[in-house]
Amino acid sequence: GEPCSGGLFDFGLYFFHNVHQLLEIGSGPYFYLPKMESHLEARLWNDAFVMAQDELGIAQGTIKATVLIETILASFELHEILWELKDHSAGLNCGRWDYIFSYIKRFRNHPEFIVPNRDQVTMASPFMDAYSRLVIQTCHKRNVHAMGGMAAFIPIKGDEAANEAAVNKVKNDKIREAKNGHDGTWVAHPGLVQTALDVFNEYMPTPNQITKARTETITAADLIEVPKGTITEEGVRKNINVGILYIESWLRGNGAAAIYNLMEDAATAEISRTQVWQWIQRGAELEDGRKVSYDMVEGFIPSELEKIEAYVGSDAFNNGKFELATELFKKLVATEEFEEFLTLNAYNYI
Incomplete structure (x- = not known):
């Protein structure tokens, strides 16, 4: 054989062996598309989806894919990425930590883009907040879901005070997401699912918030604003x-x-x-x-x-x-x- 794209190989193998059973049980072939930097990559995936469905006699649009927006370049092509995936799009998802990595990586040769200690870069940092709000704004304009990011905290055994602090950080993070208009979210551990559910049930009593339109202007300058802080x-x-x-x-x-x-x-x-x-x-x-x-x-x-x-x-x-x-x-x-x-x-x- 010859080397090939791991992502395409995994997709083909999974789709071939599982699509019929998934449809029989009332589910479907659902995928996440990570690390994307361009709408051209979305076009490639859409072509792969169309071909796979044709080959197995599956109705077009059966495959649904959520794109992780986790690169700084992708944030400038949100509409184009959704357009390329057309009937196969389930929306966009904020991929926080990879997004910060991408920001540092892509601006690494520019001395004015020195990023402070990573603990100081949070979702409250202006460039991260702008990106999150732009994902929501774009998705809701195109009538698809805008998923929030993952809270990395996990339950802490044997230290009640530390565990309570971690849970509260997750809770506050999810409150910010729900208030901003995200339609769902991630947590890093099953033990924190209920915390996230409670927040979204309170702030999002409807199945989603797609009807919640964000109308503010988010500029290119907002997306690349250098976070303030110190290096220690x-x-x-x-x-x-x-x-x-x-x-x-x-x-x-x-x-x-x-x-x-x-x-x-x-x-x-x-x-x-x-x-x-x-x-x-x-x-x-x-x-x-x-x-x-x-x-x-x-x-x-x-x-x-x-x-x-x-x-x-x-x-x-x-x-x-x-x-x-x-x-x-x-x-x-x-x-x-x-x-x-x-x-x-x-x-x-x-």
Whole structure:
């Protein structure tokens, strides 16, 4: 055989083996389309959907797909993406963490686009708020659903106060989404589904909010406004720590990992290593005036590995893939030529 697109391969395999049974039980073939940057990609997927339905004698429009808007470029083509998918569109979904990664990545060579500590970039940051509202505005104008983003918090066992704080953060996040006009949302853990349901049942008593039109003007400048904040040693260290933790988990086959009471996926590590790379390349200044350099980052790594060992335990640390994860992280932040995705090279080791 010959190499092919993993996404198209998975779609074809799943559709062929499941479409008839799904229709028999009153469901259907429903898909998420991630990482899209252009309406031309949406056109390609629509062509694939049309061809697959023709090949198996399935009525056109049976397939429904929700596009994750998780790249900065896609936010400039929302109408075009919906148009290309036509009868196969189920709406759009905000993909928060990948969107932040995309923002940093696409503007990485512009010194005026230095992004502060990632903990300071939230859905309340102007560029994130503008993107969320634009997704709602566009979807409702086109009579489709606008899904909110995922709250990454997970229940915290054995610490009632910390758990209550996490639940309240999820609740407040969902209140903001429901009030803005989202038609549904994501959570990272089954234990938080009821929290989200309660909020949406209160603020969205109808099946959706498609009739809620947003009429404000959201400009290109709003979508790319640089978030304000600071870069600190703690921020650099956290990116190193979480970046290595996630890469190690990914190398062991875990694409979603609970890290420090948050459900993380590759986007978290992508933000972490891309920020460190950008800060090094642009000589970004810490709050205390020191410039971020590779030597600084390399100097922080041993103590961060000690923290990681204390966090995961010596057995897991010694039997895991932390040495390889550390080397991969170091290469990613040291290279002058930016790696588009950290997984491209990491695939060679699994």
